[in-house]
Amino acid sequence: MTSLTTQLSEEPRIKGFILLTSLMSRLGREHKNLEPVEEFILFQGLMGVLAILPFAVWRFWSGNIEQGMVDLLIVVFMVVIGAYVFATGRYRLAGIIFTMTYSLGMVLSVYVRGTELLFWAYPVTLACYFTVRLKEATAISLMCLALVTWLIRDIVEPSEMLRFVVTYVLVAMFAFIFARRVHHDRVRLSVAATVDSLTGAGNRRAMDDEIESVVSSFSRRPMPVSLVLFDIDHFKRINDNHGHGVGDQFLQRFVEFMQVLLRRNEKLFRLGGEEFVVIVEGDVQEAQNLADQIRHLLEKTRLIPGLSVTVSVGVAQLREKEDSRDWMKRADDALYRAKHYGRNQVCSATTN
Numbered sequence: 001m002t003s004l005t006t007q008l009s010e011e012p013r014i015k016g017f018i019l020l021t022s023l024m025s026r027l028g029r030e031h032k033n034l035e036p037v038e039e040f041i042l043f044q045g046l047m048g049v050l051a052i053l054p055f056a057v058w059r060f061w062s063g064n065i066e067q068g069m070v071d072l073l074i075v076v077f078m079v080v081i082g083a084y085v086f087a088t089g090r091y092r093l094a095g096i097i098f099t100m101t102y103s104l105g106m107v108l109s110v111y112v113r114g115t116e117l118l119f120w121a122y123p124v125t126l127a128c129y130f131t132v133r134l135k136e137a138t139a140i141s142l143m144c145l146a147l148v149t150w151l152i153r154d155i156v157e158p159s160e161m162l163r164f165v166v167t168y169v170l171v172a173m174f175a176f177i178f179a180r181r182v183h184h185d186r187v188r189l190s191v192a193a194t195v196d197s198l199t200g201a202g203n204r205r206a207m208d209d210e211i212e213s214v215v216s217s218f219s220r221r222p223m224p225v226s227l228v229l230f231d232i233d234h235f236k237r238i239n240d241n242h243g244h245g246v247g248d249q250f251l252q253r254f255v256e257f258m259q260v261l262l263r264r265n266e267k268l269f270r271l272g273g274e275e276f277v278v279i280v281e282g283d284v285q286e287a288q289n290l291a292d293q294i295r296h297l298l299e300k301t302r303l304i305p306g307l308s309v310t311v312s313v314g315v316a317q318l319r320e321k322e323d324s325r326d327w328m329k330r331a332d333d334a335l336y337r338a339k340h341y342g343r344n345q346v347c348s349a350t351t352n
């Protein structure tokens with residue numbers, strides 16, 4: 001804070017810029033990581049206000065009250081929705097309301113001013129594909145097209161109407177194709193960034209994010225939650241005696257085996273090598289019972305025919321005011337004890 005103040009007094013010319021960017025980044029950092037759609041809604045809101053507000057003022061100034069009211073209504077809606085999204089992060093419903101608002105605003109403008117404002121239909125249909133799902137965007141686009149063509153049916157020549165319909169449909173179609181591509185790429189990238197490619201379990205990055213999110217929701221609403229750390233015993237021997245391929249195969253079967261036993265809300269992550277983590281919604285006793293059942297079952301199961309494998313487990317329940325690093329460290333210490341006392345067992349960290 002001190003350095004920022006000093007910087008501002010030293011460089012008055014860039015004062016406004018620094019103040020704005022530091023405020024934005026501080027808000028972003030302290031509030032949350034914004035989703036792309038969320039960002040886009042906020043960006044659209046800001047751009048919408050900057051683009052429409054001068055028109056609203058000018059229209060009131062020049063006595064065009066009706067259109068001025070339409071413009072002003074759109075601006076007010078954008079500000080309210082933008083503030084709601086920023087405050088709550090609930091961008092799904094906000095996205096629909098936001099899109100409906102500017103789409104209906106465009107239709108209303110055509111109703112009030114006729115073909116004079118028809119060109120707004122293009123950016124409006126384009127924007128739909130960035131704020132709501134593909135099907136919803138297509139439905140809103142078609143609804144706008146139907147309403148607008150009905151409104152201008154008596155005031156434009158059939159050839160002009162045809163030109164408008166064809167160009168509008170083309171814009172909507174390109175927006176659809178582009179948005180679908182972006183969506184598929186996002187899904188692909190998100191899987192690549194969060195899933196362990198060998199086993200299909202969540203990867204280390206996904207685990208870190210999940211643990212951070214669990215710790216932060218625990219600080220707001222403390223509910224018992226435990227970290228369970230699994231480490232396959234003498235895994236190196238599998239590689240050494242049967243080859244790396246069999247080791248890989250064992251890891252894959254181990255994840256399948258775990259996923260059958262875990263509940264839907266108990267996500268499995270691969271910490272690295274032959275170490276896996278599960279976050280259990282429950283106290284240390286519940287987590288320990290689950291871990292022991294899994295350990296016991298694995299002991300009796302041959303995931304690879306002829307291969308007997310056991311697992312050591314460390315359990316730690318999240319303490320009040322504890323951060324993710326300390327929580328993980330206690331689970332890791334418990335795992336170390338399980339290894340140290342002979343493997344194939346579950347050890348728990350004390351909670352108090």
Ligand SMILES: Nc1nc2c(ncn2[C@@H]2O[C@H](COP(=O)(O)OP(=O)(O)OP(=O)(O)O)[C@@H](O)[C@H]2O)c(=O)[nH]1
Pocket residue numbers: 198231232233234235236237239243244245246247248251272273274339343
């Ligand atoms: N096949 C295979 N092996 C891996 C993979 N990642 C790590 N490893 C091997 O896992 C082994 C882990 O060895 P250690 O850390 O000594 O653990 P350990 O043999 O299970 O011994 P303890 O944990 O003390 O019971 C190493 O030989 C690594 O090469 C992988 O993706 N596939």
